[in-house]
Amino acid sequence: MDNIGPISLWEHTSEEQAAQSAALPDKVLDVAIIGGGYTGLSTALHTAEKGLSAHVFEANHIGFGGSGRNVGLVNAAAWLPPEKIQNILGPVYGDRFIRQFSDGPQYVFDLIERYQIRCEPTKTGTLHVAHSAKGLKDLRARFGQWQRLGEPVDLLSAEETADLVGSERFFGALLDHRAGTINPMSYCRGLARAASAAGAKISTGVRVQKLKQIGDLWQVTTSSGLVRAKAVVLGTNAYTDDLWPGLQNIFHTIHYLQVSSASLGSRADKILPARQGLWDTGKIMFSLRKDMDNRLIIGTMGRAFGTAQQGLTQRWAQKMLKAMFPDLGAVSIAEVWHGKIAMTPDHLPALYQLASGLWTPIGYNGRGIATGTLFGQVMAEVLTGKDPATLPLPITTPRPAPLRGLTQQMYDMAFSAKQLWKAL
Numbered sequence: 001m002d003n004i005g006p007i008s009l010w011e012h013t014s015e016e017q018a019a020q021s022a023a024l025p026d027k028v029l030d031v032a033i034i035g036g037g038y039t040g041l042s043t044a045l046h047t048a049e050k051g052l053s054a055h056v057f058e059a060n061h062i063g064f065g066g067s068g069r070n071v072g073l074v075n076a077a078a079w080l081p082p083e084k085i086q087n088i089l090g091p092v093y094g095d096r097f098i099r100q101f102s103d104g105p106q107y108v109f110d111l112i113e114r115y116q117i118r119c120e121p122t123k124t125g126t127l128h129v130a131h132s133a134k135g136l137k138d139l140r141a142r143f144g145q146w147q148r149l150g151e152p153v154d155l156l157s158a159e160e161t162a163d164l165v166g167s168e169r170f171f172g173a174l175l176d177h178r179a180g181t182i183n184p185m186s187y188c189r190g191l192a193r194a195a196s197a198a199g200a201k202i203s204t205g206v207r208v209q210k211l212k213q214i215g216d217l218w219q220v221t222t223s224s225g226l227v228r229a230k231a232v233v234l235g236t237n238a239y240t241d242d243l244w245p246g247l248q249n250i251f252h253t254i255h256y257l258q259v260s261s262a263s264l265g266s267r268a269d270k271i272l273p274a275r276q277g278l279w280d281t282g283k284i285m286f287s288l289r290k291d292m293d294n295r296l297i298i299g300t301m302g303r304a305f306g307t308a309q310q311g312l313t314q315r316w317a318q319k320m321l322k323a324m325f326p327d328l329g330a331v332s333i334a335e336v337w338h339g340k341i342a343m344t345p346d347h348l349p350a351l352y353q354l355a356s357g358l359w360t361p362i363g364y365n366g367r368g369i370a371t372g373t374l375f376g377q378v379m380a381e382v383l384t385g386k387d388p389a390t391l392p393l394p395i396t397t398p399r400p401a402p403l404r405g406l407t408q409q410m411y412d413m414a415f416s417a418k419q420l421w422k423a424l
């Protein structure tokens with residue numbers, strides 16, 4: 001387990017309740033789904049809606065992975081600017097990917113509305129803030145590319161950014177009107193509720209230990225017994241274990257930490273008054289948002305060290321908040337946590353076929369709320385016979401990420417050094 005205490009603030013503030021665990025199926029399933037995060041649950045929801053028998057097996061509890069630990073920024077498309085996406089994917093897939101994933105946040109907000117998921121959706125956009133003049137130049141280039149595609153983004157001046165953030169530290173910002181924020185654990189639990197209502201089953205505390213193809217069926221060995229299925233979808237992402245040999249090696253795992261303040265009441269009124277979440281243009285980026293109880297949640301790349309009461313990470317958070325909001329005064333820290341992110345070598349998500357009847361959407365590079373939700377819909381189409389040539393990404397086979405161990409160690413060291421430097 002990759003846990004340093006409570007898995008996140010969101011576990012305590014989620015209005016949606018955790019789902020009851022279902023018994024193991026005794027019939028052959030249309031699809032066995034491994035992992036109870038956005039990917040697995042959205043696959044369950046969309047396949048059940050198409051009339052398939054779907055069963056999710058989650059080793060821990062719903063939202064245990066990235067889905068219950070993230071910042072809650074419902075962002076559009078991918079990390080990369082659109083022209084880079086087109087260069088990597090080519091004109092056909094590039095255009096299709098950008099179109100479908102640009103609409104990703106709207107798809108998420110529509111599902112929230114349709115299933116009345118109580119996850120504090122805020123549709124005021126997100127802010128990519130420039131930490132330097134060079135960062136602003138990068139944002140200007142991104143702005144031009146999105147504008148040419150007719151997408152609703154604005155480039156804000158330093159003064160406009162200061163009004164929306166409540167801090168004068170930034171050189172400008174890209175305001176993406178497609179995006180917004182949610183309580184990520186609530187959304188995950190709400191997806192589980194919607195999937196169950198559509199007829200899917202969910203078993204928690206059940207680890208899948210082995211997958212074996214026998215004839216046309218998959219034999220799925222779980223910690224609670226054997227199951228058989230016509231197809232299997234792995235939704236394990238950065239929390240992938242050694243279930244499918246080599247799958248862990250296709251991405252670099254990085255950690256991302258977050259620190260939540262206690263509720264600040266009216267003291268936080270001038271900070272993010274419209275509740276856009278933000279992240280900056282720094283190479284080792286940080287993020288900031290405010291929840292419905294006026295807690296500030298600040299995060300950065302790297303592992304969390306210590307607890308809410310003491311240690312490097314809470315010191316880092318207090319220093320960062322003081323530097324950005326000098327008038328805020330002392331802030332007490334309520335929660336500290338981290339999670340794992342799967343980074344692919346080309347910074348784009350992938351849809352892999354691992355064997356006949358076995359797929360995994362994977363490697364969301366820290367942008368998984370809309371991505372995981374959309375991939376669930378895509379998997380339902382694949383499983384009901386949609387022509388793979390019409391999908392937003394080609395279905396490919398995995399290749400190991402080069403120099404994985406070394407790269408991960410270098411990331412880890414760089415992130416820890418920056419945290420230490422900022423906490424001094």
Ligand SMILES: Cc1cc2nc3c(=O)[nH]c(=O)nc-3n(C[C@H](O)[C@H](O)[C@H](O)COP(=O)(O)OP(=O)(O)OC[C@H]3O[C@@H](n4cnc5c(N)ncnc54)[C@H](O)[C@@H]3O)c2cc1C
Nearest residue numbers: 035037038039059065066067070071072073208339368369
């Ligand atoms: C700290 C942090 C901040 C982030 N911020 C954002 C953000 O603001 N916006 C955004 O869009 N994305 C963000 N992300 C990324 C996003 O959270 C992930 O991409 C997304 O949650 C992945 O969802 P998933 O369902 O694919 O995988 P996960 O949610 O990671 O779920 C995988 C599940 O598989 C289970 N599992 C693994 N092996 C087995 C097995 N053998 N048997 C049964 N179960 C198994 C695990 O227990 C886990 O619950 C962030 C991620 C982190 C960690």
